[in-house]
Amino acid sequence: MVAKMLNSVNIRRGYSNRLVMEEYLHNSKVHVRSKVRYFPLIKGRLDEKRRTLFRSTCFGPWLDITYVDNDETLVHHMLEKQLTSDDKHYDLSLVYHVNGHLLHFGRREFQLITGFRFGTPTLRGFRTGPFNFRDRVFPDKIGEHLRNIDLLSLIEDDEAFSKISDEDAIRACLLLALEVIFMGRELISVVADPLVRMVDSIETWNDFPWGEHIWRTLYDVILNVNSFQSDAFHKGLNMNPKFQPSYSLGGFILAFKIWILEASMQSARWWTKAPDVLPRAVAWTKKLPFEANLYFGELFPKGEKSLYELYPSRAESACESFRRSVKFFNWYVPRPAPVAEVGLVEEYFRKRSEARKKMVAEDAEEAAENHSHMRTVSIMERLEIIQEMCGSLLKLPAEVESLKGRVHRLESVIHIMTRKRRAGDTVQNGNKVEQKCLPDSKKGRVDCESNVPTDVANEYCTNLNDDFLDLFDVPIQQTRKYVVRHHDEPWQKAFGSGLQDVKVEALSDDDVEQHIDLWVMYMWHFRPNNADWSMVSCYFLTILLQGSMPLFYATNEVYGYAWADVERVFIPINEPFTHWSLAVFYIQTGEVVFYDSGETYDVEYREWYFTMRRCLRENLPFILKETCVFEKKGIEPATYRISFRHVTHIPKQGGVFGDCGIFLCIFLYRLAYGIPLVMDDSIQTALAYREALIRFYFKHKICCP
Missing domain, CATH: 1.20.5 (Single alpha-helices involved in coiled-coils or other helix-helix interfaces)
Known part of the structure; x- marks a missing residue:
């Protein structure tokens, strides 16, 4: 008898606790990330011509939206009524049970509310290619990711926004509307590269099935959100009794809110819908304040009929986007549910996690036990320890x-x-x-x-130094095969005789690294004291790309002159196993000028060169700061920026011999000594350099494979 009474008391107590928890969750705070209020902002920043252009796009009707409130409390109350959807019903319409009414929200309802076309979305054709829009409008972001905050900053900047073309202004607005409004992403989020490439073609953008693309994000956000948040709230309450439940929602929540108004027969008491306005989301406005905590139940009274499904009007049925979407709905096969478990691998990581938690608990227990037996450390002992640490830190720089x-x-x-x-x-x-x-x-x-x-x-002998010195003083002689005119080249007398008897064996780009490094060493050996340049080895960029910081190249530790004593720095650039070129870094202006004998592009989109530019942009200012170049030259670090430029009208290599390493040596010497880069025949000149290098290396037995 007593046991039955205790059991009855426990049941009533559990039921009471559940009611308290439901009431607690009912008052949760919701944050909607979608910023529909940006549409009035975009409209205000566009003049009449640009507004006309924007209205001609697939997002055009949204420019005139006035009801931009997300009504978070109304959305939260409806999400509480969602029936849990299992894996068998994944990607099907979501069902909500409100006062005996079963309401359906799926692709068809979303299409009627937004007017977006549905289809199979694929970005495969835009995964590679140039970033024309970004490079035109955001030249300072070349080689970097474009973020939503960059788009917003451009639109809010009167001067910058007015200088770009009307089409590029519309492209910026389309990207901002998609990312921040329809997808509900944060302003600091990165815009996906395929979208940046796609927006360059507004025609392709308009034909893309944005309905399916945006719907999938919204569906995954609101699917079973109430059950997920309930678990999170239980954990929060266990940790903190004063825990305030709240959660954040991405996706286009406004469409979900408008569906609530469309499904209710009582919404006209608080809202007004303009007739013949498409899409439906743009037609609604609020006429009276709506307190969801008080009146939500009145939107769907018990026993009263509700619009379980939405049906298209004649105008909507005639729309091309609706007719094409219906074809997609008719043959669409729902996606499979995401796999929550990955078999043995998931089980392995689960066991490892449990073992790690057990070890952490044991370590904490042991630490607590040791702490109880620790003696009190006097202030004098602490002072001695701190002094010892300070002494070690003072020795660290040396x-x-x-x-x-x-x-x-x-x-x-x-x-x-x-x-x-x-x-x-x-x-x-x-x-x-x-x-x-x-x-x-x-x-x-x-x-x-x-x-x-x-x-x-032993290539560092005195005779070799003398011969190499002659390379800078004596012009190359005319041979029976190759002729170079108009200026002197850095070759010795011996190269002038008997070149016709030497068989030219190509020095491939894969083997040219040590030749170039030797060239750099001797350029330094015979550098005039009044020269305005410095030079780094072939390994400088490689070390930077590997994450190290070779500051010794910028000081006088390696070479006799630090960067603070010169105006420009020559940097050999090597795309591994592919190509050599030269970069000249002008310290005062921060400009990096590329001299490339191969193919160049007005807008750089090759992946390795993006990485190389990003590396130089990030690390060169750091090197200048750490080696006190900023301080010695009086440069303001806060406003210092690295920029890039290609020199176009320079000699180019042939397509057969792979002369990029040879041309790097030519560019290094001529730019260092102020010799013009003009050549009568660049291919013949490169071959003459090859012959001279072969004879020079052979004479002194320099083994560069």
């Missing part, structure tokens, strides 16, 4: 500088050891076969008779 020097020396040692090892292989192969220095007229090449020295990697 240790960092020492490590930088060690890294550079280690890099040099590795390069020299690599060359010696490769040169040693050449010596072993050369000792196996007796070679004679006799001309072979049949093969058209010169065979060497002398034995290769045992240390052929």
